[in-house]
Amino acid sequence: MTEPDDELGITEIPEVHLAVGAPPESAAVAGVPEATGRGVLSLNALRAVGVEALGLTTFYLLVIIYFSVTAEHFLTYSNALAILSNVTLIGIVSIGQALAVISGGFDLSVSGTVPLGAVSFVIFSNLGLPMPVTILLAVLSGSGVGLVNALIITKIGINPLITTLGTLSIASGLAYTVTNGQTVTMKHLADSALANTSIGGVPYYVIALIVLALVSYFVLRNTVFGRMLYAIGGNREASRLAGIRIDLITGSVYVISGSLAAFAGVIISSQLLAGTPTVGSDAALSSIAAVILGGAALTGGVGGIPGTLVGVLVLGTIANGMALLAVPAFYQQIATGAVLLLAVGFGRLRTLL
Amino acid sequence: MGLRFAKVAALAVLFSVVIGCGGSTQVSSSGSSYSFDYANLLQSGALFVAVGDGVKSAAGTAGINLKTYNNNYPSAETALSNSQLMVQDKPDVIIDYNAVAGIGDSIGKKFNDAKIPCIAVNVPIKGCAWFNLVNSELGTDTANAVIPIMKSKGWTGSDTVVILLQSAAAGPEVNDCIRYFYVTVSHSVPGFTQANPSDITAQTTKIGDSGWQLEGGGQLDSSYTAVKNALQAIPASKHIVLYSINDDSVLGGWRAISEAHRESNSLVAGLGSDEESRTQLRTNPQWVAEGEIFPGMWGEYLMAMGVAIKKGEKAPGLTKTPQVVMTKDTIDKYFKPGSDQPLSLPALSSEDQYLKGVGILQKFHNIQGL
Numbered sequence: 001m002t003e004p005d006d007e008l009g010i011t012e013i014p015e016v017h018l019a020v021g022a023p024p025e026s027a028a029v030a031g032v033p034e035a036t037g038r039g040v041l042s043l044n045a046l047r048a049v050g051v052e053a054l055g056l057t058t059f060y061l062l063v064i065i066y067f068s069v070t071a072e073h074f075l076t077y078s079n080a081l082a083i084l085s086n087v088t089l090i091g092i093v094s095i096g097q098a099l100a101v102i103s104g105g106f107d108l109s110v111s112g113t114v115p116l117g118a119v120s121f122v123i124f125s126n127l128g129l130p131m132p133v134t135i136l137l138a139v140l141s142g143s144g145v146g147l148v149n150a151l152i153i154t155k156i157g158i159n160p161l162i163t164t165l166g167t168l169s170i171a172s173g174l175a176y177t178v179t180n181g182q183t184v185t186m187k188h189l190a191d192s193a194l195a196n197t198s199i200g201g202v203p204y205y206v207i208a209l210i211v212l213a214l215v216s217y218f219v220l221r222n223t224v225f226g227r228m229l230y231a232i233g234g235n236r237e238a239s240r241l242a243g244i245r246i247d248l249i250t251g252s253v254y255v256i257s258g259s260l261a262a263f264a265g266v267i268i269s270s271q272l273l274a275g276t277p278t279v280g281s282d283a284a285l286s287s288i289a290a291v292i293l294g295g296a297a298l299t300g301g302v303g304g305i306p307g308t309l310v311g312v313l314v315l316g317t318i319a320n321g322m323a324l325l326a327v328p329a330f331y332q333q334i335a336t337g338a339v340l341l342l343a344v345g346f347g348r349l350r351t352l353l
Numbered sequence: 354m355g356l357r358f359a360k361v362a363a364l365a366v367l368f369s370v371v372i373g374c375g376g377s378t379q380v381s382s383s384g385s386s387y388s389f390d391y392a393n394l395l396q397s398g399a400l401f402v403a404v405g406d407g408v409k410s411a412a413g414t415a416g417i418n419l420k421t422y423n424n425n426y427p428s429a430e431t432a433l434s435n436s437q438l439m440v441q442d443k444p445d446v447i448i449d450y451n452a453v454a455g456i457g458d459s460i461g462k463k464f465n466d467a468k469i470p471c472i473a474v475n476v477p478i479k480g481c482a483w484f485n486l487v488n489s490e491l492g493t494d495t496a497n498a499v500i501p502i503m504k505s506k507g508w509t510g511s512d513t514v515v516i517l518l519q520s521a522a523a524g525p526e527v528n529d530c531i532r533y534f535y536v537t538v539s540h541s542v543p544g545f546t547q548a549n550p551s552d553i554t555a556q557t558t559k560i561g562d563s564g565w566q567l568e569g570g571g572q573l574d575s576s577y578t579a580v581k582n583a584l585q586a587i588p589a590s591k592h593i594v595l596y597s598i599n600d601d602s603v604l605g606g607w608r609a610i611s612e613a614h615r616e617s618n619s620l621v622a623g624l625g626s627d628e629e630s631r632t633q634l635r636t637n638p639q640w641v642a643e644g645e646i647f648p649g650m651w652g653e654y655l656m657a658m659g660v661a662i663k664k665g666e667k668a669p670g671l672t673k674t675p676q677v678v679m680t681k682d683t684i685d686k687y688f689k690p691g692s693d694q695p696l697s698l699p700a701l702s703s704e705d706q707y708l709k710g711v712g713i714l715q716k717f718h719n720i721q722g723l
Contacts, residue, residue, distance in 0.1 A: 072586065079585045086578055181397035183573055183601055185629050195612075272573055272608050274629075276601065277397050279574040323582035326558035329521060329568035 056293065056307060059346045060314050063339075067321035074324055077201070084206045085271075087316030089114070090286045091209045091309060092264040095216050096257030097287035098308045102220070103253045104233040104300025105160035109149055110261040110287060112171030113142045114280025117265025119175045122184045122275030125191040134191060135266055142262020143255050145171045150251030164254075168284065175277035183276040186269065195270035205267040212260070217305040229253065233300030290315055293343055314343055387446070389659050390439040392422040392432070394450040394475070398571070398601050399627035401426075403648040404450065404474075411652030415713050417659070420444065427522040429453045436460040440467045446659035449481070450474035452523045470662045472655060476526055482668035484651070484658060486676050488526060489550070491644045492533030492596075494678040495622045498642035499594060500541045502620060508592045510544025510563040516583065518569035518576050518597035518606055521555035527598055528555070530624060530644070534596050535564055569602040576605030584613050593619040600625040607633075607640075626679070628693060634684055645687060646676045647695055650719070654705070657713035666707055673702045675720075697721055 068075040093110050100107040121138035129137070145167055152163045186192060194205045220226035228249050231239045240246050261283065269275045293311030296303025318339050322332045389412065393405040405421065412419035420442060425431040432451045439447045440463050447469050449460060453476075461479035464471040471481035503513065515538060517531040525532075532553045539545035539560075546561025557566050565583050569576030576597065587593065593610060597603040603623040610619050616639055623630040624644035633640040651674055658672055675698045679687060687695050700722040701708065708714055715723050 074585075076585070082581055082585055086581065176397055179397075181395075181402045182399050182627075183604070183629070268574060271612070272577055272605065274573060274604065274608075276573045278572050319578075320582050320585075323567075323579065324586050326565070326586075328556040328558055330556060 055346050056295065056310050056314070056343060059343050060310055060317070063314060063317055063321070067317070067324070071321055071324040074321055079320065079324075081201060081203075081206075083313070083316050083320045084209075085203060086320060087312045088205050088209045089264045089268050089280060090283060090290060090315065091312045092212060092267065093261050093280070093283045094287040094290040094308050094312050095212055095305060096253075096260035097284075098291045098294070098296060098303055098305060099216070099220075099229065099253045100160070100257050101288070101291050101296045101298065102233045102300060102303045103229050103250055104236060105153070105250070105253070106288065107149065107164050107254060107257040107261075108161065108284040109145055109164040109167040109171055110257065110264075111281050111284040112168040112173075112175065113145045113258050113261035114265040114268070114283045115175040115275075115277045116145065116171045117142050117262025118269040118279050119179050119184060119265075119275035119277055120262070121191075121266040121269045122186050123178060126184070126187045128188065131191045131193065135194075135263075138266050139259050139262045142258040142260070142265070144258070145262075146255035146258025147251075149254040149258065153254065154247035154251045160254075164284075172277065172281075179275065179277050181277060183274050186273045186275070189273060192270040192273055194267055205270065208263075208267070213305050213309055220305060225249065225252075230301055233302070235301070286315060289340060293340065314339075387416075387660060387663065388418040388420070388442075388444045389446045389448060389656070390420045390422070390442050390444040391448040391655075392424045392435045392439065392450060394424050394452055395426040396423045398599065399629075400599050400601075400625040400646075400648050401450075403627070404651050407649040408448070408652035408655060411650075411656045411717070414716055415653075415656040415660075417656055424449075424451050424453075426452055429456050432456060433459065436463050440464065440469065443467075444469065445663050447471040447481075448474060448655050448659065449478060451478070452476050452527055455524070470659075472658055472662070474651070474655070476524060482658060482662055482672065483670065484655060484672045484674065485526070486646045486674040487671075488529035489533040491624060491646070491676060491678065492530035493537050495530070495596065495624070495642050495644050496534045496537035496541070498678050498680050499596075499620060499622050500538060502641050503538075503542055503594065506592075508594075509542060510539070510546065512590070513542075513545075513563065513592040513594060514587050515545075515560075515564045515594045515596070516580060516587075516606065517553075517564065517566045518579065518595075518602045519555065519566055520571040520598050520602070521568060523571065523598065525555075530598055531566070531596055534622075535560065538594070539563070567606075569597060569605065571597075571599050571602050573601045573605040573608075576602040577609045578605075580606040580609035581612070584609060584615065589615065589618075591618075595619060595621040596624075598624060600627050600630040604629065604633075631679075631684065631688060634679065634681060635690065641680065643679045643684070644676070645679050645695075646674055647698060649693070650675065650695065650698055650717075653714055653717045653720075654708065657708040657711050660713055661708060661711045664711065666711070668707065669704045671704060672708070673704050675699045695719070 073079055097107055117138045120141045121134060124134040124137045149163055149167055152158050153160050195203055197204050228244050231244060232246055232249055236246060265280060268279050290311035291303060291308050293314060294307030318336055322335060391408050393401060395401045396405060409419060422435040424435055432453055433456060447464055449471060451460065457476060457478040461481055465480040473481040473483050475485050477483045515535055517535055519528050519531055532550045535553060536548055536550055539547050545563045548560055553566065559565055567579040567583055569579050593615060595603065595606050597606060600623045603621060607621050610616050619639055621640050622642040626643050626645040630643055634643045662668055677699060698720045714720055
């Protein structure tokens with residue numbers, strides 16, 4: 001076998017069949033042959049994924065119509081901004097989670113990385129460091145968690161579920177330790193510019209979500225890295241035989257996911273003007289729900305950014321709508337779960353039509 | 354071979370990290386004749402950290418061996434597991450700070466079966482002595498501090514909304530503060546939808562047009578989101594009065610109000626009195642009252658209670674925590690600016706007089722009249 005190409009991380013590709021899991025709009029990956037037969041993303045599969053995404057979008061439109069009719073203040077510009085603002089944290093975490101799920105894994109550690117990023121940001125800010133440095137250091141704290149995940153998963157071979165469950169606990173514990181469990185108030189309010197600056201009323205952090213989503217969408221659709229991610233998620237062994245550097249690509253996913261989770265922590269701290277070790281404790285479950293809602297498969301190889309974002313919006317809009325309707329908190333939980341099942345079912349139903 | 358060794362070594366490091374991070378913590382006091390176990394409600398949030406730290410510090414001063422646990426509220430499983438672990442420790446006294454409503458009977462049975470004297474903090478546990486702030490009094494006193502300011506501004510129920518942030522999982526006792534707050538306001542300020550405490554349950558969301566009860570979970574971020582959503586439905590012309598079960602929650606709600614640029618049209622009152630909220634009370638014109646329950650000092654009372662019970666004293670139905678509602682005019686009576694240490698604590702209430710004779714409280718030199 002020839003030496004891997006450092007830039008692309010692939011070698012000369014032997015003729016193999018890639019499994020289901022090429023991106024929905026897949027053409028042949030550079031250097032990867034068109035595959036045929038079992039496991040190949042067929043035209044029907046492409047259509048199914050597209051129709052499922054369409055189904056979720058239709059479902060989302062129905063949700064909007066329902067709340068527009070029933071909740072007096074729902075259909076306003078201000079409330080739309082509130083929804084976008086509320087979903088930004090989970091939205092950013094979900095982008096990283098989507099990459100992990102597409103690659104065939106999970107990243108539960110985001111529930112610990114978000115608070116670690118949040119408290120790191122405030123602590124570094126209170127030290128008087130310049131804001132870009134503060135953000136960078138906080139994001140690096142998440143990259144560190146991601147790197148630990150990557151090394152344990154790829155070098156020791158522990159299952160991603162178990163690995164990230166362990167690092168969730170460690171990262172969360174670190175956040176509690178460095179703050180002594182207390183809320184740390186931000187002293188330099190100028191460092192909250194991400195939350196307190198806007199364009200046309202749209203806060204910078206919402207714009208950051210949109211930019212990150214566009215970049216991720218482009219990377220997944222149009223780069224070798226993105227194609228390899230789908231290939232690995234679809235069939236790890238075939239990808240290995242195809243010469244893809246599986247450890248490198250898989251590991252990088254967890255570093256990206258950790259970095260994004262920490263950045264989400266920076267954003268929530270900017271919103272709250274404080275860092276607390278309890279923020280984002282539901283980030284793992286919410287982000288996985290959003291990714292699956294968006295059409296991804298827990299078995300890997302399928303999924304995408306647009307669907308994930310619609311999934312995030314479905315969750316955020318339902319929570320907002322029920323709050324405006326003054327639905328008691330207990331019922332909100334029940335309704336959210338029921339609507340999740342309904343939404344996924346709706347998507348599946350559409351694929352059968 | 355090398356790779357296998359590296360994997361084993363890495364696992365060994367992970368294992369040692371896990372072992373190093375687990376278990377409970379112990380405060381030893383040489384020569385002590387008493388050993389207490391204490392389970393804190395949670396190891397985050399200013400209130401609970403202050404209580405936990407205060408208990409440890411007080412045990413040291415009182416000369417009592419202390420082993421501590423974290424009940425990790427709202428995890429009922431952890432609270433139950435801790436109760437079993439504490440029974441196995443066989444201490445002289447168990448002090449349990451658990452706010453998961455409804456599991457008190459189960460926990461109390463374990464303590465009582467083991468014949469270990471116990472103290473329940475905040476939420477009662479069957480068969481245990483009860484140490485608690487009186488949340489209903491705090492809510493009422495806070496409302497009585499806010500009402501004159503509302504009246505001086507000419508606010509009435511027709512142009513004002515009271516936002517209450519609850520934590521349903523904490524049960525009715527903890528949430529009494531917000532219930533009694535609203536009830537007192539509604540009976541004193543014209544135009545509010547009148548309510549009695551029993552009218553406001555965990556599932557109440559709106560009280561007529563003048564009250565919103567939101568679920569904040571006692572936490573900063575969820576309270577922020579809850580208030581942010583509710584503000585969409587509260588007209589900008591309405592005045593807002595914000596109150597919650599603790600300061601983290603109040604700060605989250607207040608942040609949402611500030612972000613919506615509605616702070617100048619709002620009043621806020623806190624509960625718990627951490628450094629940030631005391632700063633707010635001193636410097637923020639809209640932050641007009643703060644319930645102070647001296648959580649960092651609860652340990653003194655708990656140590657005294659434990660020793661009293663162990664010595665066979667009969668504790669009353671309720672041993673009261675020291676509590677007071679501070680305003681901008683009175684805060685300096687209790688705290689120096691920038692200081693966490695109270696200048697003094699109120700004199701013992703009539704219910705707490707039995708603690709005098711134990712001789713523990715006198716070691717702290719900070720309670721009036723002792």
